[in-house]
Amino acid sequence: NAGVTQTPKFQVLKTGQSMTLQCAQDMNHEYMSWYRQDPGMGLRLIHYSVGAGITDQGEVPNGYNVSRSTTEDFPLRLLSAAPSQTSVYFCASSYGGGAPDTQYFGPGTRLTVL
């Protein structure tokens, strides 16, 4: 198992550009989510999905879109990047159902918006 993979590892964008952060898992997990990590603020939930075809907003969804067309993939789209979106982005997946020890995190994507 590769676990949770994220690409790219690093990305620099100019203000107004768009891009997609990729996330994939090979554990047949139903639940997937995206967090952003900023200094002194911990991780904040952007969007999540409880299964293919179902997505919902988290705490900080503005400026981001997601879709879940397959169980394996959960891409995060920045439609028009802003400097405030400079952050480290983590994707996570789990079986679902709230079990405490099944959530796995990807290695992160470090995004800089100039």
Place this chain on the structure above:
Amino acid sequence: GEDVEQSLFLSVREGDSSVINCTYTDSSSTYLYWYKQEPGAGLQLLTYIFSNMDMKQDQRLTVLLNKKDKHLSLRIADTQTGDSAIYFCAESMGTDKLIFGTGTRLQVFP
């Protein structure tokens, strides 16, 4: 609202015990967690505790939960330089959505 607070930094000498503290506001938490993040890496689950427990021990790690005060702590015995990392507490309310604390950077010096 849901707020999870931690102090930002902790510095300890190698071999001493470290205690990382966390306070939360939502009394309906089901599980409380401790995650470790090493530099440039993702989050690794260290341990978790069910909300009806007071204490959980796992090798060098001891988790204490005071539900009355909404206070969670992580004690690392015999702290080593490899324990240097950022530690996050988190809570969940029976779902897979996690609410994270602000993170505590632990620095271990020789």
